[in-house]
Amino acid sequence: MAQNLSAFLMFLGALLMFIAALGVARMPDLFTRMHSSTKSATLGVGLIMLGAAFHFGEIGMTMRAVAIIVFLFLTAPVAAHMLGRAAYFAGVPLWEGTLSDALRGHYDRRTHRLISDEKIEDNLTEGEIG
Incomplete structure (x- = not known):
């Protein structure tokens, strides 16, 4: 049961990472690329780490995985916000299709x-x- 759950979580995480990579490749400007990569990649890595915790089943590994997930969920949005803000101040152009x-x-x-x-x-x- 734990192996099936682990495989499912890792597959779902890898799928979200793939979606993030597609977003980086297909989105038209820096800000939409950052949005797609930050959201999908953060959740994808979190699911992969959760799958690793279930796979190994040791308390030490589980604690490390949970610490990584918490750290990632706290730092990735802040880092993306700061990068986006710096890019906005530097004058990186918005996509011409941006409505406002x-x-x-x-x-x-x-x-x-x-x-x-x-x-x-x-x-x-x-x-x-x-």
């Missing part, structure tokens, strides 16, 4: 801080954001 840029006008270029909607009108009239 929700961040346009909301960041102060000098401090890289997010500005609320109430302050945008004041700052736009003063020429601080652009």
Whole structure:
């Protein structure tokens, strides 16, 4: 039973990793590539590690796998957010099919801080954001 569950989890994780690889290859811009790879790869590696924990069945291996899963689920979204934010500030172009840029006008270029909607009108009239 444990072998079947382990094989199923590892297969599902590998499938999600494959979907992440397809997303990286097929998506049109950096931001959509990062989205597809971060979501699918994080869950895929988590499932593979969970399958490894079931496969070996030792408490030491299970604890290591759980620690890796927790670490990955905590750090991967933060890292993707920081990379995406840096790319946005560096001026990496959005895909031409992007419907809206929700961040346009909301960041102060000098401090890289997010500005609320109430302050945008004041700052736009003063020429601080652009």
